[in-house]
Amino acid sequence: MYVAVKGGEKAILNSHKLIAETRRGNSERPEITIEQIADQLGLSVDRVMAEGSLYDRGLAALAVKQAQGDLVEAIFLLRAYRTTLPRFAMSEPIDTAKMLVQRRVSAAYKDIPGGQVLGPTYDYTHRLLDFALAAEGGVGMPEAPVADEALDDGMPHVADLLDYEDLIEPDLPDPDQPEAFDLTREPMSCPAERDQRLQNLARGDEGFVLALAYSTQRGYGGNHPFAGEIRMGEVAVEIVPEELGFAIDIGDMVVTECHMINQFEGSADRPPQFTRGYGLTYGHNERKAMAMALVDRALRAREFGEVAKYPAQDEEFVLYHADNVEAAGFVSHLKLPHYVDFQAELSLIRQLRAEYEDRQQKDAAQ
Amino acid sequence: MTPSASNDLLPGFADPVFDAQSAFRATLDAMSYPGRVQTVPTSLATPEPLGIAAGSLALALFDFDTPVWLEPVLAEGPAAGYLRFHCGCPVVSGMGEARFALVNAASLPRLDNFGIGEDRYPDRSATLVIAVPSLTDGPGTRWTGPGIDGSIGVQIAGLPDDFWAQWADNRELYPQGIDVIFTCGKSLVGLPRTINVEA
Amino acid sequence: MSAVSAVQWDEAYNFAYLDEQTKRMIRRTILKAIAIPGYQVPFGGREMPLAYGWGTGGVQVTASVIGPDDTLKVIDQGADDTTNAVSIRRFFERVAGVETTETTEDADIIQTRHRIPEFPLREGQVLVYQVPQPEPLRKLEPRETETRKMHGYAEYGLMSVRLYEDIARYGHIATTYSYPVMVNGRYLMSPSPIPKFDNPKMENNPAIQLFGAGREKRIYAIPPYTQVKSLDFDDHPFKVQTWKECCALCGAKSSYLDEVILDDRGGRMFVCSDTNFCEDRRAKGHTGPLGADPAALAFAHKEPAQ
Numbered sequence: 001m002y003v004a005v006k007g008g009e010k011a012i013l014n015s016h017k018l019i020a021e022t023r024r025g026n027s028e029r030p031e032i033t034i035e036q037i038a039d040q041l042g043l044s045v046d047r048v049m050a051e052g053s054l055y056d057r058g059l060a061a062l063a064v065k066q067a068q069g070d071l072v073e074a075i076f077l078l079r080a081y082r083t084t085l086p087r088f089a090m091s092e093p094i095d096t097a098k099m100l101v102q103r104r105v106s107a108a109y110k111d112i113p114g115g116q117v118l119g120p121t122y123d124y125t126h127r128l129l130d131f132a133l134a135a136e137g138g139v140g141m142p143e144a145p146v147a148d149e150a151l152d153d154g155m156p157h158v159a160d161l162l163d164y165e166d167l168i169e170p171d172l173p174d175p176d177q178p179e180a181f182d183l184t185r186e187p188m189s190c191p192a193e194r195d196q197r198l199q200n201l202a203r204g205d206e207g208f209v210l211a212l213a214y215s216t217q218r219g220y221g222g223n224h225p226f227a228g229e230i231r232m233g234e235v236a237v238e239i240v241p242e243e244l245g246f247a248i249d250i251g252d253m254v255v256t257e258c259h260m261i262n263q264f265e266g267s268a269d270r271p272p273q274f275t276r277g278y279g280l281t282y283g284h285n286e287r288k289a290m291a292m293a294l295v296d297r298a299l300r301a302r303e304f305g306e307v308a309k310y311p312a313q314d315e316e317f318v319l320y321h322a323d324n325v326e327a328a329g330f331v332s333h334l335k336l337p338h339y340v341d342f343q344a345e346l347s348l349i350r351q352l353r354a355e356y357e358d359r360q361q362k363d364a365a366q
Numbered sequence: 367m368t369p370s371a372s373n374d375l376l377p378g379f380a381d382p383v384f385d386a387q388s389a390f391r392a393t394l395d396a397m398s399y400p401g402r403v404q405t406v407p408t409s410l411a412t413p414e415p416l417g418i419a420a421g422s423l424a425l426a427l428f429d430f431d432t433p434v435w436l437e438p439v440l441a442e443g444p445a446a447g448y449l450r451f452h453c454g455c456p457v458v459s460g461m462g463e464a465r466f467a468l469v470n471a472a473s474l475p476r477l478d479n480f481g482i483g484e485d486r487y488p489d490r491s492a493t494l495v496i497a498v499p500s501l502t503d504g505p506g507t508r509w510t511g512p513g514i515d516g517s518i519g520v521q522i523a524g525l526p527d528d529f530w531a532q533w534a535d536n537r538e539l540y541p542q543g544i545d546v547i548f549t550c551g552k553s554l555v556g557l558p559r560t561i562n563v564e565a
Numbered sequence: 566m567s568a569v570s571a572v573q574w575d576e577a578y579n580f581a582y583l584d585e586q587t588k589r590m591i592r593r594t595i596l597k598a599i600a601i602p603g604y605q606v607p608f609g610g611r612e613m614p615l616a617y618g619w620g621t622g623g624v625q626v627t628a629s630v631i632g633p634d635d636t637l638k639v640i641d642q643g644a645d646d647t648t649n650a651v652s653i654r655r656f657f658e659r660v661a662g663v664e665t666t667e668t669t670e671d672a673d674i675i676q677t678r679h680r681i682p683e684f685p686l687r688e689g690q691v692l693v694y695q696v697p698q699p700e701p702l703r704k705l706e707p708r709e710t711e712t713r714k715m716h717g718y719a720e721y722g723l724m725s726v727r728l729y730e731d732i733a734r735y736g737h738i739a740t741t742y743s744y745p746v747m748v749n750g751r752y753l754m755s756p757s758p759i760p761k762f763d764n765p766k767m768e769n770n771p772a773i774q775l776f777g778a779g780r781e782k783r784i785y786a787i788p789p790y791t792q793v794k795s796l797d798f799d800d801h802p803f804k805v806q807t808w809k810e811c812c813a814l815c816g817a818k819s820s821y822l823d824e825v826i827l828d829d830r831g832g833r834m835f836v837c838s839d840t841n842f843c844e845d846r847r848a849k850g851h852t853g854p855l856g857a858d859p860a861a862l863a864f865a866h867k868e869p870a871q
Contacts, residue, residue: 008651079612083587084578187607187782190710316708326780329617333697336619336649340642340679340838343823344741344760347806352735383580387632390592394630395689397599398773398788427596429589465593486717489597489606512602512749512791515771541751545600558600558788560749 023068037061046254046283047071051324052078053184053203054085055253055282072205076325082184089239090179092247096235096257096280097157103284104231106158108261112229114155119232120284158229159259159276168261168274190316197299197319201292202281204322212312213291216298220310223297225277228261232284256281258289262297267305275304376411376444378425378452385410389422396547396556401509401518403501405553413444419549420468420495421448428453428466435464435480435492437473464492471498471524471548477532482542491559493545499524501550511561520563522548522555530565537562572633574662581628582660587611591629591784595775598786603748604716605699610782620653620678621779623695627657627676630691630775636664638672643680643821643838650678667841679742681763683820683842686772688789694757696778699785701745701755721753724796732801741806747794748787761795762805762821768793810835813861815846816853827861834861 024031038045038061048060052075060078067073103119106112118124132139162168181196183203189196201209216223234254238247260277264270277297279289298312311317321327379385385408396404405419412421428434434455436446445468446457458464461479469475474496483491498504504523507530510516526532536543536559543559557563574580583591587609594608613621631637637657641650645667653676654665666672669684678695686692702712705723715721724745731739744761748754756764757776767774767787774787787793797803811818813825813834820842822835834855837843847856855861 008646008648009655012648012652012655076612076616080614083611083613084582084584086584184611185609187609189607190708316710320709325612326617329619329621330697330780331618332616333618336678337642337647338679338758339823340760340821341742341758343838344762344806346824348739348741352739355735382585384633386585386588387580390588391630391632393596394592394599394773397596399688427589427593429586431590432593486713487607488601488604489594491597493596513599513788515769515790541601541604545596560600560602560788 023066032065034058034061034065037064043284044069044071044074046281046285047206047288048074048078050282050285050288051075051203051205052082054078054082072324072328076328079325089241091250092238092240094235094237094253094255096231096255097155097160099155099231099233099235099255099257100252101151101155101231101233102254103233104155104229105227106229107227108158108229112158113161114152117151121286155231157259159261162261162274166273169264169276171276188319190319191302192315192319194296194300197315198278198280198292198296200319200322201279201295204292205324205327206285206288206291208322208324208327209295210287210291212298212318213294215310216294216312221298221312222306223277223294224263225260225294225297226262227290228259230256230258230286230289232256232286254283256283256285256289258286258293260290260293260297264304270304275300375451376413376448379408379410379422382425385422386426389426392419392554393423393426393547393556396554397545397558398513398556400511400513400556400558400561401520403553403555413448415439415443415470415497416445416448416468417497417549418552419554420497423495423547423549423554424449424455424466424468425452428455430454430456432456432465433458433463435459435461435467435469437467437469437475439470439473440468461492467492467494469494469496471496471522471526474526474529477536477544480544482536482539482544485542488541488543491542491544493547495547495549496525498522498548498550501548501553501555505565508564509557509561510564511558513556513558514561520555530563533557533563572662575659578660580633580661581631581657582614583611583625583628587625588629591625594784595626595629595786598775598784599773599788601752602787602791603746603752603754603785605778605783605785608782608784610779613779615652615656617780618697619649620676620695622777622781622784623676623678623693623779624653624656624777625779626693626775626777626784627674628661630693631657631661631663631674633661633663635673636666636671637661638666638669638675638841639677640675640680640682640839640841641678642823643682644840646840668845669841679758679760680821680838681759681766683817683837683839684845685766686770688771690772692770692772692774694759694774694776696755696757696776696783697780698743699755699776699778699781699783701743701753716752719751721747724753728796729798732798737801738797738803744803745796747796749792750794753796754785754787754793760806760821761803764793764795764803765805808835811853812837812843812846813853813855815843815851815856817843817846817851 038057044064045057045060048063048071049055063074063077066077101117104117159168183199234252236249237251237253238249240247258279262275262277264273264275266272277293279292281288295312299315301308301313388407392404392406406422408422410418410421412418432455434457436457449455462481480492483489500523502521504521507520509518509520540559545559546557548555590609594606598606613624615621639650639654641647657663669682674691676693700712702715705727706712728738742760743755743758744764746754746756769790771789773789776785795803808822812822814836817837820837820839823838824833825836826833
């Protein structure tokens with residue numbers, strides 16, 4: 001008679017089957033492959049790797065496929081997998097000055113040493129739907145021309161050029177803190193240092209970080225940013241194995257980096273100087289890197305003695321709400337049964353209404 | 367079970383997953399029901415003078431995130447290498463930095479050498495694992511506090527004369543303070559900072 | 566140990582899913598939580614294969630405590646048959662291969678969301694609560710840096726003011742669940758969203774009570790036999806919910822009752838939220854006004870739609 005447990009299990013299993021069927025879509029069409037997703041939906045894969053905190057195109061593509069293209073769900077899948085992986089080593093800091101640049105632009109100067117490199121970007125495409133992409137057989141294999149000369153090897157960071165004149169704050173590692181904070185091993189702790197904030201923003205939801213960045217531009221923040229430089233390309237990742245004592249190259253990864261240059265009026269003990277905002281993401285994602293750099297600078301208000309009065313400057317507000325795996329989970333948990341507490345509230349509201357009516361009647365009688 | 371005099375490293379848990387779990391459960395019961403003697407069900411060959419309960423607790427709880435202070439006899443003997451190898455824990459020279467300390471009742475440093483945590487983070491304090499000659503044959507004391515239904519009589523042997531006076535001082539720091547786990551062979555008794563002791 | 570070799574689990578994962586380093590970190594956290602009753606210990610909570618808000622904290626605590634000989638019970642809203650309870654139980658069957666039960670008495674570990682079982686717990690049992698928001702002051706003060714200070718200095722005036730405002734407005738305290746408690750006379754603690762009906766069960770309970778908040782990355786605890794006082798005022802003492810009705814199925818008058826809607830004309834009945842308690846009573850011959858009514862039984866323990 002009482003078989004609800006089995007019923008619940010059956011319902012869950014059936015729901016798994018149904019989602020698998022829905023994911024597959026029309027079975028008369030070929031199933032999409034992981035390679036196709038990694039190649040042709042590369043920017044989705046980049047976002048999933050960045051917010052999933054795991055640089056692996058194949059796994060990120062699998063997550064995109066499994067999540068039916070729902071990127072927040074794909075990010076969650078990748079994070080849950082990531083926690084089961086052992087930690088082998090801490091990498092050396094990547095050197096983006098040695099990046100194999102595919103794209104590099106500065107809005108602060110007309111020309112820069114190493115040159116402006118437009119590279120692959122949607123920036124100057126006209127946003128007209130390209131029906132050729134929808135045509136039977138697709139577009140074949142478009143080819144981009146190869147440049148006559150190779151790019152310069154040395155591409156200094158634009159922000160560092162200002163360093164020669166002492167016009168921008170120096171950006172030096174903190175000698176008291178040789179190891180960076182790691183949010184994947186320690187809980188958030190406020191007030192947070194910049195390393196913790198940057199890691200949080202790098203993992204943070206692109207939409208949330210973008211909206212915060214936008215708010216600083218519209219008036220909910222007092223920064224005056226210039227896109228000092230945005231660069232994207234491959235960098236080498238190195239580790240120093242304990243037993244070797246020197247760095248070895250373990251592979252390359254594509255990253256997008258943004259240096260924002262912001263005005264700073266100076267204070268009693270600091271001369272007027274440009275200040276930095278920094279953004280870095282896995283893969284190619286300039287929107288996220290730029291937004292991150294704007295929010296990074298906004299969150300440095302305390303450091304520069306600025307009054308923190310806007311949402312993007314509010315460290316606890318930003319850091320505690322940026323993670324979409326946490327946010328999506330907590331919003332969606334409202335789907336779980338809450339009927340015990342709802343029952344308690346039902347009784348209360350009935351009681352409060354009865355008391356209210358009593359008072360009304362008494363008042364009317366008087 | 368007799369450790370050899372050579373430098374041969376003794377093995378850790380026979381089953382790292384289940385032995386760690388059972389050692390933790392014995393410790394959880396010890397801290398949850400203070401004063402009651404619990405036993406670790408594992409057999410473990412530990413280097414002298416590290417006891418089985420203390421060694422099991424170390425293997426179950428220590429790692430590279432837990433700075434450990436060892437009393438000189440342990441620090442200079444094979445136990446230090448054993449713990450470094452099996453736990454990967456940093457062995458520190460300052461008592462104040464330690465999250466755990468392995469000590470012996472006969473040579474117990476004063477309790478106020480150890481970290482008591484911070485007012486907002488009282489959890490960042492030391493846990494002292496104190497080896498004693500007996501958990502049941504010492505002078506009678508009466509314990510009260512969370513985990514104890516009414517009160518319980520406890521007879522820990524071999525502690526310094528002023529130990530319970532020091533413990534009373536530690537109680538005064540609540541919610542900061544150190545926590546203690548007494549060990550003897552395969553057995554252990556928990557004494558969390560909340561416990562009031564009448565000596 | 567023979568029992569050890571008897572358990573079988575999905576060997577793609579470590580026993581109980583978590584890696585040993587994570588378990589050690591959580592175990593150390595639990596021991597400090599026991600030593601400082603009611604104090605929220607921060608821990609490096611991990612992403613789990615279920616969503617934040619769906620029991621990740623409770624699952625991490627259970628996974629760190631559970632051994633091959635343990636028997637596990639999982640309830641949500643007091644019931645063993647709610648979907649999330651079923652899902653979490655299946656998770657542990659798969660990754661730990663442990664025995665599971667619906668019988669409160671037979672369980673070594675009980676993971677719960679929103680209820681404390683009606684049957685009294687015993688020594689050695691571990692009750693693991695899933696906690697969405699561990700901070701009892703959060704709705705009054707959103708900043709963690711501020712609330713941590715308040716706990717540090719035991720400054721809980723804000724909460725008393727909040728409760729007193731209720732009295733001024735309604736004549737009584739209008740909090741029905743997540744009703745704040747003082748633990749061991751020192752820390753203000755959220756009991757998790759259990760109805761205040763369950764608050765008195767927390768005090769002097771022989772079992773170990775552990776609370777896991779995965780998203781907020783906090784673990785806290787109430788050791789056995791510990792003072793747990795629901796906040797109140799001398800002239801407005803703490804009171805739990807009562808019902809005029811008894812359980813329609815088993816006739817219980819002392820259990821927490823859920824309202825079940827029977828039709829769209831206001832028809833309803835009340836049944837025990839603790840399914841194990843209700844069944845046990847019916848098996849022992851107790852019956853309520855609708856205890857023999859097949860329609861009522863079907864309503865009370867309806868299978869989820871497939």
